[in-house]
Amino acid sequence: MKTKKLNMQKILAPAALVILYVFFSITGRNFFGMDGLRQILQSCYYIGYMAFGVTFVIITGGIDLSLGSLMLCSALVGCCAYSAWGWPLWLALILILVIGGLFGLFNGFMVAKLKLPPFIATLGTQMITLGFGSIISKVRTMYFPSVGSVDEWFRSVFYIHGQFPTGVLWLLGAFAVGWFLLNKTRFGRYVFAIGSNEEAARLSGVKVDRYKIAVYVVCGLFVAMAGIFYGAAYTTVLPGKGNGEEVNGIAAVVIGGTSMAGGSGSIFGTLIGVLIMATLKKGLASVGLQAHWQTFFTGFVVIGAVLLDIVRNNAALKSAKKQVQ
Amino acid sequence: MTEQILEMKGIHKYFPGVHALNDCHFELGAGEVHALIGENGAGKSTLMKILSGVYTKDEGLILLDGEEINIGSTLEAQHLGISIIHQEINLMQDLTVAENIYIGREFLKGFVLNQNEQDRRTNELLDSLHLSDIRANTKVSTLTVAKQQMVEIAKALSFQNTRILIMDEPTAALTESEIEDLFSFIRMLKAKRVGIVYISHRMEELKVICDRVTVMRDGQYVGTRDMADVSISEIIQMMVGRVIYTEPKTSSAVQLDAPVVLEVKNLNSRDVKNVSFQLHKGEILGLAGLMGAGRTETARLICGADPMDSGEIYIKRKKAAIRTPYDAVQEGIGYLSEDRKLFGLCLGLSVGDNIALPNLETHRRGFVIDDAKIRRTADKYIRKIGIKTPGFYTPARSLSGGNQQKVVLAKWLERDCDILIFDEPTRGIDVGAKSEIYKLMQELVKNGKSIIMISSEMPELLRMSDRIVVMCEGRATGELSIEEATQENIMELATKTMEGEMK
Numbered sequence: 074m075k076t077k078k079l080n081m082q083k084i085l086a087p088a089a090l091v092i093l094y095v096f097f098s099i100t101g102r103n104f105f106g107m108d109g110l111r112q113i114l115q116s117c118y119y120i121g122y123m124a125f126g127v128t129f130v131i132i133t134g135g136i137d138l139s140l141g142s143l144m145l146c147s148a149l150v151g152c153c154a155y156s157a158w159g160w161p162l163w164l165a166l167i168l169i170l171v172i173g174g175l176f177g178l179f180n181g182f183m184v185a186k187l188k189l190p191p192f193i194a195t196l197g198t199q200m201i202t203l204g205f206g207s208i209i210s211k212v213r214t215m216y217f218p219s220v221g222s223v224d225e226w227f228r229s230v231f232y233i234h235g236q237f238p239t240g241v242l243w244l245l246g247a248f249a250v251g252w253f254l255l256n257k258t259r260f261g262r263y264v265f266a267i268g269s270n271e272e273a274a275r276l277s278g279v280k281v282d283r284y285k286i287a288v289y290v291v292c293g294l295f296v297a298m299a300g301i302f303y304g305a306a307y308t309t310v311l312p313g314k315g316n317g318e319e320v321n322g323i324a325a326v327v328i329g330g331t332s333m334a335g336g337s338g339s340i341f342g343t344l345i346g347v348l349i350m351a352t353l354k355k356g357l358a359s360v361g362l363q364a365h366w367q368t369f370f371t372g373f374v375v376i377g378a379v380l381l382d383i384v385r386n387n388a389a390l391k392s393a394k395k396q397v398q
Numbered sequence: 399m400t401e402q403i404l405e406m407k408g409i410h411k412y413f414p415g416v417h418a419l420n421d422c423h424f425e426l427g428a429g430e431v432h433a434l435i436g437e438n439g440a441g442k443s444t445l446m447k448i449l450s451g452v453y454t455k456d457e458g459l460i461l462l463d464g465e466e467i468n469i470g471s472t473l474e475a476q477h478l479g480i481s482i483i484h485q486e487i488n489l490m491q492d493l494t495v496a497e498n499i500y501i502g503r504e505f506l507k508g509f510v511l512n513q514n515e516q517d518r519r520t521n522e523l524l525d526s527l528h529l530s531d532i533r534a535n536t537k538v539s540t541l542t543v544a545k546q547q548m549v550e551i552a553k554a555l556s557f558q559n560t561r562i563l564i565m566d567e568p569t570a571a572l573t574e575s576e577i578e579d580l581f582s583f584i585r586m587l588k589a590k591r592v593g594i595v596y597i598s599h600r601m602e603e604l605k606v607i608c609d610r611v612t613v614m615r616d617g618q619y620v621g622t623r624d625m626a627d628v629s630i631s632e633i634i635q636m637m638v639g640r641v642i643y644t645e646p647k648t649s650s651a652v653q654l655d656a657p658v659v660l661e662v663k664n665l666n667s668r669d670v671k672n673v674s675f676q677l678h679k680g681e682i683l684g685l686a687g688l689m690g691a692g693r694t695e696t697a698r699l700i701c702g703a704d705p706m707d708s709g710e711i712y713i714k715r716k717k718a719a720i721r722t723p724y725d726a727v728q729e730g731i732g733y734l735s736e737d738r739k740l741f742g743l744c745l746g747l748s749v750g751d752n753i754a755l756p757n758l759e760t761h762r763r764g765f766v767i768d769d770a771k772i773r774r775t776a777d778k779y780i781r782k783i784g785i786k787t788p789g790f791y792t793p794a795r796s797l798s799g800g801n802q803q804k805v806v807l808a809k810w811l812e813r814d815c816d817i818l819i820f821d822e823p824t825r826g827i828d829v830g831a832k833s834e835i836y837k838l839m840q841e842l843v844k845n846g847k848s849i850i851m852i853s854s855e856m857p858e859l860l861r862m863s864d865r866i867v868v869m870c871e872g873r874a875t876g877e878l879s880i881e882e883a884t885q886e887n888i889m890e891l892a893t894k895t896m897e898g899e900m901k
Contacts, residue, residue: 259762262758
């Protein structure tokens with residue numbers, strides 16, 4: 074009985090995904106098939122990386138609002154190093170990761186050591202990274218190598234090679250890494266413990282501050298990866314952009330059943346959340362509804378997912394109380 | 399004798415598994431200050447929560463002016479003229495006195511707040527209570543704690559016909575001179591024929607301000623006396639003189655020359671003043687005292703949970719630098735908090751993960767968590783100390799209090815801690831689980847562990863401890879061997895405030 078309920082929780086989001094997919098396959102034009110599937114997957118890349126990263130943060134009970142602008146900031150600076158300063162591409166990509174990691178460290182330091190509320194700390198970082206990217210790039214638009222240029226490999230490695238969406242492999246790789254980190258390492262176990270009860274974790278001898286910082290660094294690295302995939306997909310990076318993208322990442326996490334209160338969540342759920350959002354996006358387009366409709370409906374999906382989470386939690390609490398009595 | 403306004407007769411209250419109030423009586427006259435006292439958990443709060451409408455009684459009669467009443471909610475209690483002043487101040491610090499007093503019943507002129515009327519009424523009220531130094535437009539945060547308390551009382555009295563005022567530890571946060579202010583205020587209320595229920599642990603205070611005293615113990619009514627006819631030691635005797643259902647220890651098996659595993663010297667922090675003691679190998683050291691005596695605070699210093707201002711900790715004769723809980727855990731100190739839900743467990747995580755939390759170093763292979771080993775470890779303790787749970791995978795949230803306590807214990811046992819601090823180990827757990835915890839503790843010391851036990855239940859201390867250190871107001875006021883310790887002399891040390899010694 075109990076295990077059944079648990080499975081229900083895990084099945085709900087994937088089931089919604091399947092239902093959405095089937096629904097649009099029937100009603101949408103050019104939705105069903107390899108092309109449609111590839112388009113869905115391709116719109117997952119950078120949101121997926123952001124979402125994986127912020128899943129860790131949200132499970133500790135925190136939030137990161139700097140996702141979107143940090144993603145573009147790191148991409149912009151890396152791209153600037155490549156195209157304006159003449160760095161080799163591989164070094165520029167490493168720079169992107171370093172920038173993501175450093176801003177993650179900055180976020181973590183503010184939250185863990187200076188005890189700033191994550192909302193405020195990362196809101197500040199959102200604006201700082203927005204400005205930082207523009208300052209470094211001198212407010213110029215930057216271009217990653219596109220098809221036909223010297224570093225053509227960039228796009229085929231990270232985005233698409235011929236007809237094959239190579240980005241999918243990276244996304245699945247990131248999923249595997251994220252899943253391993255969260256479920257199989259001490260770091261992951263502490264992430265849950267901190268989100269569930271920070272004080273109990275601290276009294277158990279967990280160096281809570283250190284792990285909280287690490288969580289934001291991990292998030293920053295994932296976000297930097299998102300920046301790389303953004304660059305590969307769009308090749309053009311505009312300065313002063315990216316704020317607003319964080320809501321997509323956070324929405325995917327929430328749709329995937331990770332609780333904003335911390336202590337529970339899963340990378341698998343986040344992957345499903347990302348896929349649901351991408352399916353919705355492609356599906357609504359295939360029935361003739363454009364971008365503004367997609368945002369409109371995604372909003373309802375987020376609210377619905379959180380409502381469901383609340384209902385589930387209440388039910389779980391009730392059954393737990395019953396068990397005790 | 400004054401006219402009687404309130405009578406509570408034969409009150410019973412049951413909580414799941416606990417008979418919290420068993421045939422309790424209480425009465426209150428107009429203009430009387432009636433002390434309600436008893437040890438922690440004696441049932442005073444429960445009885446007063448019934449009177450103020452927080453709980454409903456299961457059996458018994460409540461008579462107001464001789465008429466039977468039913469109090470279904472706090473709002474009904476207020477309408478009946480019964481108000482409670484809680485220990486903590488519940489005022490909105492950034493609002494004015496008037497805004498606080500009339501919150502939720504603001505004076506309106508159409509849609510607009512009628513500030514003038516509200517301020518005028520507030521000032522009238524304050525004047526009538528001789529609180530002319532507090533004004534309606536004063537911001538609450540600028541008032542002293544004592545004045546804020548009086549604003550709370552004024553708020554209670556601003557409801558029509560408030561005649562019964564329950565004050566829960568009103569002096570807990572007050573300084574000496576503020577207490578004097580409060581007392582003259584209470585005398586003024588007496589003159590206005592308000593009946594006051596006064597809950598406090600401070601015996602000297604009761605003598606000063608109260609007319610009668612009712613003592614409760616273990617959810618039962620012990621007796622009511624006129625304050626003038628009773629001495630403090632008689633009251634203490636009434637408080638502790640229970641039929642002791644568990645035999646107290648009469649002698650300690652721990653040799654005086656047993657090695658010292660922990661020594662603290664002159665610990666100081668905001669709530670702890672110059673506390674020193676030693677803990678021997680295989681010993682249970684009881685830390686006695688009333689609520690707020692600084693026992694938990696001392697324990698939290700030892701386990702690195704709070705920073706200390708000064709002091710030294712020696713573990714096995716070696717000086718230990720404990721700055722964080724991590725350091726304490728490395729030194730082999732395990733802390734079992736009185737509030738398991740807040741400090742002990744990650745409720746959402748499984749029993750296994752909770753036990754593994756301080757032990758992941760030994761439950762991994764390289765970077766990978768060894769879940770199979772966590773499971774084996776959890777199963778081992780589920781068997782060994784009898785944790786009643788459907789399995790290691792069950793969330794800690796759904797376990798009963800006693801079993802949650804065992805999960806916390808398992809955490810530290812697996813960590814192989816030599817020094818265990820049990821803070822109120824049996825609070826909120828039922829009798830059966832209690833004796834299991836006692837048995838476990840005895841086994842632990844037999845196996846060479848050492849235990850510091852903080853408890854507010856004196857029979858528990860007398861039954862378990864080899865030695866007892868008593869604290870009051872942050873200081874260690876005395877140390878008793880188990881041979882000399884009695885409930886009376888513990889209580890005496892626990893109420894030995896500085897007042898007498900200060901000029």
